[in-house]
Amino acid sequence: xxxxxxxxxxxxxxxxxxxxxxxxxxxxxxxxxxxxxxxxxxxxxxxxxxxxxxxxxxxxxxxxxxxxxxxxxxxxxxxxxxxxxxxxxxxxxxxxxxxxxxxxxxxxxxxxxxxxxxxxxxxxxxxxxxxxxxxxxxxxxxxxxxxxxxxxxxxxxxxxxxxxxxxxxxxxxxxxxxxxxxxxxxxxxxxxxxxxxxxxxxxxxxxxxxxxxxxxxxxxxxxxxxxxxxx
Numbered sequence: 001x002x003x004x005x006x007x008x009x010x011x012x013x014x015x016x017x018x019x020x021x022x023x024x025x026x027x028x029x030x031x032x033x034x035x036x037x038x039x040x041x042x043x044x045x046x047x048x049x050x051x052x053x054x055x056x057x058x059x060x061x062x063x064x065x066x067x068x069x070x071x072x073x074x075x076x077x078x079x080x081x082x083x084x085x086x087x088x089x090x091x092x093x094x095x096x097x098x099x100x101x102x103x104x105x106x107x108x109x110x111x112x113x114x115x116x117x118x119x120x121x122x123x124x125x126x127x128x129x130x131x132x133x134x135x136x137x138x139x140x141x142x143x144x145x146x147x148x149x150x151x152x153x154x155x156x157x158x159x160x161x162x163x164x165x166x167x168x169x170x171x172x173x174x175x176x177x178x179x180x181x182x183x184x185x186x187x188x189x190x191x192x193x194x195x196x197x198x199x200x201x202x203x204x205x206x207x208x209x210x211x212x213x214x215x216x217x218x219x220x221x222x223x224x225x226x227x228x229x230x231x
Contacts, residue, residue, distance in 0.1 A: 015184035031056025043106030061086035100153030103171035107140025182210035
C-alpha cells in the first residue's frame with residue numbers, strides 16, 4: 001500500500017499562498033566554480049570559485065548595487081557566501097548565513113565527473129529526473145529534503161524584512177526547489193526554470209500568493225531595482 005501523503009506533499013498542490021507580507025525577494029545563483037570542479041558533480045561540497053567566478057560575483061554586486069534590501073541571506077558554502085558578502089557590501093544591508101540554504105547533497109554521486117556519472121549510474125539519473133521529489137537512492141537528498149530545510153530558512157528571511165526587500169544568495173537546486181514551490185510548479189517540471197550562474201530571479205509575496213515576476217536576470221534596469229509587489 002502506498003504511504004499516506006505528508007504535509008509537504010499536500011502543500012505542493014498549487015501556488016504557495018505566501019505570507020501576505022508585501023515583501024519582495026531577489027534570489028541569486030553564485031558564480032562559476034573553480035576549474036578543478038567544473039564538469040564534476042560537486043553538490044553540497046564546499047568548493048571555491050574560479051577567478052571568473054570571483055569576477056562574476058563582483059559584476060553581480062555592481063549590477064544590483066541599487067537594491068535596498070533590509071537583509072542579505074546567504075548559504076554558508078563559500079561560493080554563495082562570497083556573493084552574499086559582496087551584495088551586503090554593495091547595498092549596506094546586513095548579512096546573515098543559514099545552513100538551510102546549502103546546495104543539495106548528491107550522496108555517492110558527489111565528486112564524480114558528469115561523464116562518469118552518466119556512464120555508471122544512468123538508470124539512477126533517469127529515476128532522479130523522473131521523480132526528483134522522492135529520489136534518494138544515491139544516498140543523498142531528494143527535493144523533498146531540500147525543501148524541508150530551505151523553505152523555513154527562506155520564510156525566516158521574508159519575515160525578518162517585514163514587508164521590505166530580501167536578497168538571497170544560494171545555489172541552483174535550492175533556487176529551483178524554492179521557486180517551484182512558490183510558483184506551484186511540479187518537481188519534475190522544475191528543471192524548466194532557467195537560472196544561470198551569476199543570475200537572479202524575483203519573487204513577490206502578493207496578496208494571492210507568491211508570484212514569480214522575473215527569472216534569469218543579469219542586468220536589471222532601474223524599474224526592477226525598485227520593484228514593488230504587483231498581484
